[in-house]
Amino acid sequence: MTAAAAAPGDTARETPRRGAPVFAGDVTVRTIAEASGVTTMTFDTPPAFRHISPGQFAMVSSNRDGAPLLARPMSLIATDPLEISFGYQGEGTRLIAAAEPGEKLHIMGPLGLPFAPLGSDALIVVEGAHFGTMLSLARMRHAAGEATHVLFVTRPPAQPAGPVTAGEQDAALMAMFEPYATVTAVPGDALAGALAAAGRPSAVAAGAFDHGMKIVQDWCDAEKIPGHAALQVAMPCGIGACKSCIKTFKDGRYHLVCEGPIFPIAEVAF
Amino acid sequence: MSATVPDLAVPIGAVTLKNPIIPASGTFAASYGRVFDLGRLGGLVPKTLMPGYRPGHPPNRLTEAGGGLLNAVGIPSDGEEAFLRDTLPAYKGWGTPLIVSVSADTAAGFAELVALLEDEGVDAVELNLSCPNLEEGGKSFALDTKMTAEAVAACRSSKLPLWAKLSPNAEDIAAIAAAAVDAGADALIVANTLTGMAMxxxxxxxxxxxxxxLSGAPVKPVNLRCTYQVAQKLPGTPIIGCGGISTLQDVLDYMAAGASAVAVGSATFTRPLTMVNLVDEIASHCTSRGIAARDLTLRA
Known part of the structure; x- marks a missing residue:
């Protein structure tokens, strides 16, 4: 399995254009593995997915009878084969996770714009519900020989996380990052202190709950460090037609998250 | 007509759609051009344009409910200038008619938007009459014969074909339809979403x-009934059926009820290729029967 994309600056890297072709259709599941409520799935890879970058996503849905009408946005973890990884939260993700090898799921993608280059020494701030995008980023950076430190913001251990506790799932997720980055577990109320002790990274990529994002935003602003927010909201269509996946920005306007979902953290109102 | 290449074109008054499948306003974006060739559709319909900047409703704006979709997006709009500069060009050049949907909270507001589009290369204008009329206590234009007539009449000086989009919430939709046509509407879109709620x-x-x-499959019986009633009342007026269309049978049902074409909305969110698949299925259906798409429309 290869990482999602080549390194920033690598001539092989293709920065997806807003107008790049998007695949829509059924794709066959190759492998599926589940542990601690986290499902990792690989697919036969349509050509449109051969050049993807961290931050990009696909809309995935089950073809089974009774499946929800709307697809679910899934971060693209890797290509060749195409890989997604997610914790299931409701009926849509539960049915996707229930797929078996050889079953066809409906996929539309790749969608979204990826991270800008983060430099040689990046910090990732992530919590359980946002891990897919950041895992893709950590893997890509590792493949490019770039250093990454991950502050993994843990949830209250007894909190439910799909079929397991958040404590069990967070431990499993941190283990998924460890081959690609140094990882530090941080309780949510200790995030500000952890950032203060994090040194001075070349850039920050953050995907977490709004309060955590505000802490990261304030720190990036104070330290004059480039920050990038990976936003995550309910996304019905994924392509800007339904105008429903909105987030308020500091300009006072709603912006469509699907037109990111990576945005300069300074621009978002948390 | 060739036995292998069916004639899919359908006339909607002065406008000839390439085939009977168009997007429902509010459920489409030019970005679907990344997924399929938009020129394969019978026509294109951008999201409804309203005067000025409007943020739309706060989130949550859309949810699954009752086997369909329930939305309250609030017609967000960047205003006329941005529409003409950024949105309209993305819909041009696809080789298929362009129908621009407009709405406003006064009859004069409708007229101003239609006038703005007069020389912009638009093939027809959809008057989305579901907007609250601020001059009549916020009641939707589409629920009242007088308000519907006033909105359509205010726009009638335009050379552009006017398609009035009606509401299934109207007590007597056939009467509303007649008022729209009497005031100058060239065609009718039957119909918009049905008001609902989810907890x-x-x-x-x-x-x-x-x-x-509410949109999607649950509204089909309601909007099909509306289509039939309007077709019975106004046998000479072209109708675009809308509501819960995702299969060939849905298309055939609406055309059997009197529609000349159909608008597809929610189904595109579920399967983005629904509309182009329907075009292919209509072509096969017509080919196998040696008929043209316009022959599918049944009128009393």
Whole structure:
């Protein structure tokens, strides 16, 4: 399995254009593995997915009878084969996770714009519900020989996380990052202190709950460090037609998250 | 007509659609051009344009409910200048008619938007009459014969074909339709979403706006009935059926009820290729029967 994309600056890297072709259709599941409520799935890879970058996503849905009408946005973890990884939260993700090898799921993608280059020494701030995008980023950076430190913001251990506790799932997720980055577990109320002790990274990529994002935003602003927010909201269509996946920005306007979902953290109102 | 290449074109008054499948306003974006060739559709319909900048409703704007979709997006709009500069060009050049949907909260507002589009290369204008009329206490234009007539009449000086989009919430939609046609509407879109509501498990409304418009399969029997009633009342007026269309049979049902074409909305969110698949299926259906798409429309 290869990482999602080549390194920033690598001539092989293709920065997806807003107008790049998007695949829509059924794709066959190759492998599926589940542990601690986290499902990792690989697919036969349509050509449109051969050049993807961290931050990009696909809309995935089950073809089974009774499946929800709307697809679910899934971060693209890797290509060749195409890989997604997610914790299931409701009926849509539960049915996707229930797929078996050889079953066809409906996929539309790749969608979204990826991270800008983060430099040689990046910090990732992530919590359980946002891990897919950041895992893709950590893997890509590792493949490019770039250093990454991950502050993994843990949830209250007894909190439910799909079929397991958040404590069990967070431990499993941190283990998924460890081959690609140094990882530090941080309780949510200790995030500000952890950032203060994090040194001075070349850039920050953050995907977490709004309060955590505000802490990261304030720190990036104070330290004059480039920050990038990976936003995550309910996304019905994924392509800007339904105008429903909105987030308020500091300009006072709603912006469509699907037109990111990576945005300069300074621009978002948390 | 060739036996292998069916004639899919359908006339809607002065406008000839390439085939009977067009997007429902509010459910489409030019970005679908990344997924399929937009020129394969019978026509294109951008999201409804309203005067000035409008943020739309706060989130949550859309949810699954009752086997369909419930939305209260609030017609967000960047205003006329941005529409003409950024949105309209993305819909041009696809080789298929362009129908621009407009709405406003006064009859004069409708007229101003239609006038703005007069020389912009638009093939027809959809008057989305579901907007509240601020001059009549916020009641939707589409629920009242007089208000519907006033909105259409205010726009009638335009050379552009006017398609009035009606509401299934109207008590007597055939009467509303007649008022629209008497005031100058060239065609009717039957119909918009049905007002509904959904609750979350914690007992709070699922939508920030509390109520919203129900679309998808659950509204098909209602809007099909509306189509039939309007077709019976106005046998000479072209109708575009809309509501819960995702299969060939849905298309055939609406055309059997009197529609000349159909608008597809929610199904595109579920399967983005629904519309182009329907075009292919209509072509096969017509080929196998040696008929043209326009022959599918049944009128009393």
């Amino acid at each position: 979350r498990r914690d007992g709070r409304p699922a939508l920030a706006n509390v109520t919203g418009g």
